[in-house]
Amino acid sequence: MSILDITVVSVAQPTFQTEFAASPAQVAWTMTGYTLALAAVIPLTGWAADRFGTKRLYMLAVALFTAGSVLCAAASSIEMLTLFRVLQGLGGGMLMPLGMTIMTRAAGPERIGRVMAVLGVPMLLGPIFGPILGGWLIDIASWHWIFLINLPIGIVALVYAALVLEKDSPTPSETFDFVGMVLLSPGLALFLYGVSSIPEAGTVWDTKVLTTAVIGLALVVVFVLRNLFRAPEHPLIDLHLFRHRALTVAVIAMSLFAIAFFGASLLFPSYFLQVRGETTLQAGLLLAPQGLGAMLTMPVAGVLTDKIGPGKIVLAGITTIVIGMAMFTQVAIDPSQVALTASGVDISEPSYLYLLGALFIMGLGMGGTMMPIMTSALQTLKDAEIARGSTLMNITQQVAASIGTALFSVLLTNGFNDSEAIGALRGAAETGQQPDPAIIPQAFADLSAAFGEVFVVATVLVAVCLVPALFLPRKRPAETSEMSQPAAMMH
Structure with a gap:
């Protein structure tokens, strides 16, 4: 539900503009508010899971998300809708790290790969099928149903969680790192707000972008320095987890992969x-x-x-993605390949068979990349560290994906702005005039060339992920722990 809702709402943006007589910038807050709430609440999840228990917190998160969904459907103004989307985000932000923690603890280190494969299905399919579901619901019913559909699912999830999840045994003695929360949650939210404002501003040097991103980054840096040099007894995010080599390498690999892949994912639609x-x-x-x-x-x-x-699997997965992504670098066409017809513009190259084949190849690689990286991070952690570890991985993924989205949006926009033909076509569309037929083939050739250039950057960035992937474990966890026992005894 929480992953689908990130992309389902993107389809409804034009509908919201019409329904609430709002500007694109106002409507964009229905997405930004959700993302910021998601980022702000994720750091709290590890502490809260240890303090109150995963079952109670999971059920609270589902209830919050479901209640927020119903309120969104009942919103009568864009301001109300944005507020209720924030409430949704507070629940949605806790669902992923909590689900990961519950399943990882239940599986144990020797089965964590299989469990991550199950958990990875909604993570990968959500962004793909979100636009399909959103478009279909708006077409056959109304925008309200993109939110109301969560009500029956949320009720089933609550009942099922109450029946099957094990009873909690929380540790009430843990103190809350209040200073850490004041630094990290607003820091992440401000940084992501600044980064997500880059596409709208068109440059990193915009005042709004720089101010919010720098303040956010400064708060995160202070949080890190405080944890390293004056660590509280129970820090909000335990940076000492980085003593685990596998987790450190996995965080680096996940950061690079999320920037490259999730950033590039917006290019395909x-x-x-x-x-x-x-x-x-x-x-x-x-x-x-x-x-x-x-x-x-x-x-x-x-x-x-x-x-x-996970090491060999991730190397194979990333190599496969690079092949699929490289196929998309060939989308640039000549003006001669653009045909003007009565129904509009017809472009036959590259063929849909070629493009769908490239997407399928990338999908094959995706299935062997993200979740094995997550597995590598979590399978060496002790049971008590899993909640904090899954929270850390979710923060990494959220921040990196936002950076990637902003990076590729700016690259694509700059590619468009370099073309006089695209500028002329846009100018005609904004004034409601008929464009000069002579510029249309050149404009579409320039559009395709801009996409081709950005896909080259995406291909290179995905290929860079091969470097940290080389350092991921290449033995199953039982073997790794057996090998480390003699060394530990000698030490």
Whole structure:
């Protein structure tokens, strides 16, 4: 539910503008507010899980998210909708790290790869099928249903959690790191707000971007320095977890991968919408091969990770993604390949078979990349460290994905701005005039070239992920721990 809602609402942005007579900037807060609430609450999850127990907190998170969904459907103004989206985000932010903690503890280190493969399905498929679900619900019913659909799912989740999750045995003695919360939660929210404002501003040097991002980053740096040199007894995020080599390497690998892959993920639907002229629903359906590829390899990758360790699996996964992404670098076309027809613009190259094949190949790689990296981070942690470890990984993923999205948005926008033909086409659209037919082929050629150049950057960034992947464990956790025992005894 929480992952779907990030992308489902993106489809409804034009509908919100019409319904609430709001500007695009006002409507964008329905997405930004949710993301900021998500980022602000994730750091609290590790402490709260230890203090109150995972079952109670999970049920509270589901209840908050479901209540926020119903209130969103009842909103009568854009301000109310934004406020209720924040409430949704507070619940949604806790769901992922909590779900990961519950499942990791239940599985134990020797089965964590298989469990992560199951958990990875909604993480990878949510962004792909969110636009399809959102577009379909708005088409057949109304925008209210993109939120109301969460009510029956939330009720089922609450009842099922009450029945099957083990009774909590929390540790009430843990003190709350209040200073850490005051530094980290606003710090992350401000930093992500600054970063997510970059595409709208068009530059990193915009005052709003710099002010909020720098203040946010300063708060995070103070939090880190305080934890390293004047560590509280029970820190909000335990930075001493980085003593685990596998976790440190996994955090670096996850950061690079999330910047490259989640940032590039926004390019695929944009290409189909802007260059190939597809509707939102069609663009969503065209991304389905990516999800199918991931579904095929993810269960296999989970089993193999438990047997031979995550290192070899992640190397194979990233290499496969690089191949698929490199295929998208060939989307640039000549003006001669753009045909003007009665129904609009027709572009036949590259063929849809080629593009869908590239997406399927990328999906195969995705299934063997993200969750094995998560497995590598968590499988060497002790039971008491798992809640803090999964929280740390979720923060890493959230921040890196936001940086990637902003980076690729700016690169693409700058590519568009360099083209006079695209500028002329946009100018005609804004004034309601008919564009000069002579500039249309050149404009679409420039559009495709801009996408091709950004896909080159994406391919290089994904390839860079191979470096930390080389240092991921290449043995199953039992072997690793057996090998370390003699060394520990000697020490």
